[in-house]
Amino acid sequence: MVKIVSYKDLVDxxxxxxxxxxxxxxSLTILSQNTGLGRASLYYHFPGGKEEMANAVYEKITRDFTKLVLSPLATDQNFQIKIKNMLEGINLFYNSGQRSCLLDVFAIGSTKDIFYSQIKNAALYWKDSLIKIIEDEGIDNNRAILLSEEIIISIEGALVFARATGDYESFNRTLENILLTITKNILN
Amino acid sequence: MVKIVSYKDLVDxxxxxxxxxxxxxxSLTILSQNTGLGRASLYYHFPGGKEEMANAVYEKITRDFTKLVLSPLATDQNFQIKIKNMLEGINLFYNSGQRSCLLDVFAIGSTKDIFYSQIKNAALYWKDSLIKIIEDEGIDNNRAILLSEEIIISIEGALVFARATGDYESFNRTLENILLTITKNILN
DNA sequence: AGTATATAATCGAACGATCGTTCTACTGGT
DNA sequence: ACCAGTAGAACGATCGTTCGATTATATACT
Structure with missing residues (x-):
């Protein structure tokens, strides 16, 4: 286990x-055991308790996602490079398919009450970012919507499938398949 | 709320x-409130408690999934009909995208200890069923694997996306898109 | 048909365990 | 001497679970 020596390590x-x-x-017990810090010590860093910890996690995830996945889309490189860079960022962000997505696990049950609006906005912002760069390639709106949803859905589904089967190689296959499908559909 | 008058209603x-x-x-409190039965009454029907209830749910889901999704694949109709019937079964099974998949929600955290092997087997059996009927169309194994994974991944991802965004219409779009993609790839 | 009996099903109350949380005291470094 | 950081112990609340007693339903007998 990686020793925790800083606040950043702790949030990680x-x-x-x-x-x-x-x-x-x-549970706080799990958090305590896996961080090596006592329950009370966790409250020193996060006085708001479990919910504040989850919020810190959500903010960290948002920063990483923006940096690794969204920012490649906002450059002025050509379409294929943008998609390719995003997919590489995806692979890093989700640790080759081994890390579950918060859009999935934080949208279940009572957690929805806390995170639903943030999750909804994040998913729709990702979708809109994709629609934009696809429309820039001359694709009409309806088709751009479908393709954008297809990309996100493939990634989210690949994470679920990899976790369910334990076959994390399927995540890589899906990323390659996305690149193939999209470039084929756009640059016909 | 539908009144519960039978064991079947309860499991539903x-x-x-x-x-x-x-x-x-x-939680047992949630189960009690939503069923209208006291916590103790639930233990009359399921002496094994929460885990036995979850197992009953898993078995019911397995039966429904087999009937609605898998059995259409095992008929001797032509390929396109089989896929189409499966997708209709999918739509019923997941209640137009409004019901989450157990392959997703039962594969998170400590729940894995109870259900992981069952979930893994179910996902792989579904995949194998698809591979089989795709290979029957003369597609080579590697390509059949990719297409099968693509179908399952699209469905699982569509459920996650619909839940995250609240846009359940996207689930229907995905099912239609699957039919289109598959028939285009198979019947070239 | 009406009554007695047995069984099925329900519930309230309480159990120990764990939940998230707080308090107080004790480190270790500056 | 100070203070950021840690941890042990305990808090009330809720967790999943069990028990005892009560009500409803069905069966049996006269």
């Missing part, structure tokens, strides 16, 4: 845990 | 709850 570790166990499944 | 209701809240997020 919390992120791993919340992604694996979800919100309801993550 | 439990299924709704476990699919929505996941295993960790489903």
């Amino acid at each position: 570790k919390l992120t791993d845990i919340f992604c694996e166990y979800g919100y309801d499944g993550t | 209701k439990l299924t709704d709850i476990f699919c929505e809240y996941g295993y960790d997020g489903t």
Whole structure:
């Protein structure tokens, strides 16, 4: 286990845990054991308790996602490069398919009450970003919507499938398949 | 709320709850409130408690999935009809995208310890069933694997996306898109 | 048909365990 | 001497579970 020596390390570790166990499944005992800090010590860093920890995780995830996945889309490179860079960012962000997506695990059950609006906005923002660059290639709106949804859905589904089967290689196959499908559909 | 008058009604209701809240997020209090039965009464029907209830739900889901999704694939109709019937079964099974998949919500956190092997087998059996009928169309194994995974991944991802965004219409779009993609890839 | 009996099903109350949380005291470094 | 950081112990609340007693339903007998 990586020794925790800074606040950043701590949030990183919390992120791993919340992604694996979800919100309801993550107990203070689990957090304490996996970080090496006592329950009380966790409250020193996060006076707001479990919910504040989850919020810190969500913010970290948002920053990483923006940097690794969204920012490649906002450059002025050509379409194929943008998609390719996004997919590489996806692969890093989801740790080759081994890390679950918060859009999935934080949208289940009572957790919805806390995170639903943020999750909805994040998913729609991702979708809109894709629609935009696809429309820039001269694709009409309806088709751009379908293709954007197809990309996101493939990624989310690949994470679920990999987790269910334990076959994480399928995640890589899906990323390659996305690149193939999209470039074929756009650059016909 | 539908009044519960039989054991079948009870399991149906439990299924709704476990699919929505996941295993960790489903408390006996929630089960009691949503079924109208006291906690002690639930133990009369399921002496094994929460885990036995979840198992009953899993078995019910397995039966429904086999009937609605897998059995259409095992007929001797032509390929396109089989896929079309499966997709109609999918739409019923997942209630037009409004019911989460147990392959997703039961594969998170501590729930894995109970259901992982069953979930893995179910996902791989579904995949193998698809591979079989695709290979019957003369497609080579590697390509059949990719297409099969693509179908399952699209469905699982569409459920996650619909739940995250609240846009359940996207689930229908995905099912139509699957039919289109597959028939285009097979019947070239 | 009406009554007695047995069984099926329900519930309230309480159990120990764990939940998230708080308090107080004790480190270790500056 | 100070203070950021840690941890043990305990808090009330809720967790899943069990028990005892009560009500409803069905069966049996006269």
